[in-house]
Amino acid sequence: MNIDNTASQMRKGVLEFCILSVIKQGEAYPSDIIEKMKAANLNIFEGTLYPLLTRLKNAEFLTYRWVESNSGPPRKYFSLTEKGAAFYKELEATWNELANAVKALSDAGQNNFNS
């Protein structure tokens, strides 16, 4: 089993949740999302983001509107729909459960290892 692969698999698993988290804070433009993820040390390819956004949009979790930009054509600004907000809540709950579980397990493992 490749360590890189597993790590990136882990990361990718929560991508949607991360994207929704960013958008939840307010309308966001794809490159904003990338920037924020980068700032949080989560590096993904932009090419990954667009299909995800489109999928989330097609699933009616996201909606977007065109916003005129000072330079160049209008940009798509994404925001959460009500459905998306509900979805996010679920994901968040799941995430917290999971995070606690993982933490508990890994802590337990650590303690066992130490003792």
Added chain:
Amino acid sequence: MKQVININFQGRVIPIEVSAFELLKSYTDSLAKYFSNEDGKEEIINDIENRIGELFQERLKAGVTCITDDDVNAIIRSMGRPEDLEAVEETTSQQSNNTQQQRTEQQSQSTSTSQTTETHRRLFRDENHKVLGGVCSGFANYFGTDIIIIRIIAVLLAGVLIVPYLILWVAVPSSASVEIGGARKKLYRDSDDKIIAGVGSGLGNYFGVNPWIPRVLFLLPFLSFIFHWSHMAFLDFPNFIRFSFSPGSLMVYIILWLVIPEAVTTAEKLEMKGEKVDLNSIKNSVMEEMKGVKQRAEKFGQEAKTFAEEKGKTVGAEMSNVARRSSRSFGDIILLLLKIFGYFIIGVVCFVLVVVLFAIAIGAIGVFPLKDFIINDGWQNILAWGTLIFFIAVPVIGVITWIIRRLTKAKKSGRLLRFSFISLWIIGWASVVMLVASIAKNFKNENNRYAQPVALINPTVDKLEITGPDDITWYNARNNFFRFAPFTNINDEDTLYLSNVHFRIVKSNNDSFQVSIMKLANGESRKDAEQIAAKYDYTLTQYDTLLRTPVGIAITRNNKFRNQHAIVTVAVPVGKRIKIDQKIWKTPSGRVNIEFDNSDWDDSWGNEERGWTTNVEYIMKADGLYTMDGIPAYKEHHDGDDDSDEPVPGNIKKEIQKAISDSIKAQELKDSIQKNLQQPKQKAFNENKTNAIMIPTGLPIINSMMQ
């Protein structure tokens, strides 16, 4: 040596090296292949291309002359190759199917917590949750509050906020900002197809219409000027539009000439036409670059062919769109014309608004010293300052700032600035409304009408002459702006004089002159009004046959302006004469309203402020006032108007006079018959006639019958 071509990429003109272009092409193609099974394939590709276009733009803005292989490679690295994306797609699709399988990494946990940086938000009208214009929901979005709260505030302050609301409705862009495909045209002057400066053809290009349409629009005002078309129904614009129409179009043309850049380079020409089909734009630009070089043209032919084949499929989907765009139906043109016309109207309205704003500002600053003579101390004073600063000064400063920022092309977002100006202005509106309301309250009631007779020394004189004050020393030392009718101050700066005086000449019911004065004022209550009316002084002085009016009604900072006004009634006995001296004009506002009751008096003449000629003697006859020539006073004035430019020969004049007197006789006959028939009605009618009289200062005086 590398060859550079211009491509139209997602509506942007991009100079790019041929090799880089090939790289880009193969990359987008690979993406297209990769996403071919995806649901929103075209959308994804489009989004990615859009982003790439933006990155290109950034590079170009940074100063590079063209996009190189390195640039494209860097972009591809950041966007990710299909191979990079592959793994992601699988897991993410899995993950979306089964969220329970999420796994974690310490890094990603921080994403949900460290996202505190502010997102770049802008104020938009929210079309999705709108009730009226979407302004409230836009604000709610902007501040992240509940719409309901904003709405409640808006409704509570409806009176104050209605104008800002309308302005915001117009000024704030809608969230449904037009979905412009990829091509974004830019406005250039078209030097290839110009008649004067290419403004017309440039506009034509921009709006996708025949250049002759803007040209004719520019010419129309001149033609209408020449042919006087304005009487035609559909060209019968309101006055201000027509005014701005004739010299306006020339000015607009010149301004556009100065403001719009000329399309010089190929890139600019492409931008001007907003060409969307990449193949075409490439062809055009390359053709230009390779003028006359046959071999290269052939090479281009091959290039174009392969390009067409590869791009054909993807373009195919867009083609229908493009076709719709390029073949404009008649309806579209009408729509565009309406749009242009609409913008024009909006422009004119904005211009007028700005002018009015500045006029109000200048006027307000001029009138402001008068405030002490009108408003009470305390709250009203504060509100007056609030009005001056927030309601008048703020928008003026705002407009100036905006213009300067526009001129200097300030890049920084003026959002905060705009927001603070708007909120300050809302405070201004609140002060205005409160100020007006509280002042209106002070003027709510009028005192009782009571005519005080003036004792004349010898009421049986043959002739009475009404004259103004002898000499007036105008207070001119410092402030010229104190001279606002009906306010004028004389002698010192603490007293204003109102010439709010109205003269009525009526027929006396006996053989002596009778003069009476009715002093009127407004106040918060009737009692207040009585006190105010009793306080001020307005007396006439008689010297033999002269009746002299005072300078005016004195207003001081303690005896404030409460619409003090006086009605002087002079009853002239039949057969006696009356004259108004020119000095009457010397009263502070420059005129005194004079009106005379006459059996033939017409309502419309009653408002005629110059219905009286000074320095002319009038004689009272049984049926009204006449000049010494025997012309009824109102006719005399009327004829004088008509005859002013072409003198009427004597005999014709006589005929006219005869005709007039005939008609008067007929009228008299009719009147007497009517009187006999319906005396009560007629009386009521007469009363109505004289009930409301506008005095020249614009303050209405409610006048009742005094006889």
